[in-house]
Amino acid sequence: MTDHRTDDRAWGSSLLNQGGINYIEELLADGGYDSHGIYHSLKAQSIKPLIPPLINVIISSVVDPTLKDQTIDYIQKKGYWAWYNKNNFGRRNKVENAFYRLKTIAWRKLLSRSLLNQNAETHLICCLLNKMTDLGMPWSIKIA
Numbered sequence: 001m002t003d004h005r006t007d008d009r010a011w012g013s014s015l016l017n018q019g020g021i022n023y024i025e026e027l028l029a030d031g032g033y034d035s036h037g038i039y040h041s042l043k044a045q046s047i048k049p050l051i052p053p054l055i056n057v058i059i060s061s062v063v064d065p066t067l068k069d070q071t072i073d074y075i076q077k078k079g080y081w082a083w084y085n086k087n088n089f090g091r092r093n094k095v096e097n098a099f100y101r102l103k104t105i106a107w108r109k110l111l112s113r114s115l116l117n118q119n120a121e122t123h124l125i126c127c128l129l130n131k132m133t134d135l136g137m138p139w140s141i142k143i144a
Contacts, residue, residue: 009035016041026050028092039068050087052080102129 012033026048027033034051042049049067052075059069075083084090106125112118 009033009038013037013041016045016047028089028095030092034068036068039066043067050089050092052083052089098129102126105129105132 009032012029013035016038022045024045024047027042027050029038029049029051031052031054034054034057038051039049049071051068051071053068053072057072059072060066061069065073071083074086102125105128110118110121112121
């Protein structure tokens with residue numbers, strides 16, 4: 001957990017560079033994580049990045065394209081939705097829904113002031129969400 005001043009990209013790179021992450025095969029992330037540092041950290045850990053590039057990005061090297069360059073090239077040639085479907089990027093929506101649930105059930109901000117207490121509060125909220133998930137998820141039916 002980080003404070004409100006910490007950038008997603010800086011946090012993501014430092015987390016990935018801790019090492020010992022040998023069970024993660026791919027990272028689903030939004031454009032906020034689109035940085036060379038994140039891609040470098042993912043490559044070092046042999047983790048496949050599934051990060052949509054920011055709008056108007058350009059390929060850095062045609063001769064030796066990076067994973068980011070390959071993603072940009074694919075999207076430029078076949079379109080964003082082709083990349084989205086090829087990588088089953090819709091799975092990220094489940095993650096977003098989990099955070100929506102967390103914020104809906106546990107308020108929009110933490111009540112504790114100190115980072116130590118915020119970590120404990122976050123742990124408790126996650127335990128509660130896991131318990132609710134174990135008890136059963138709601139059924140969703142498409143109407144239209």
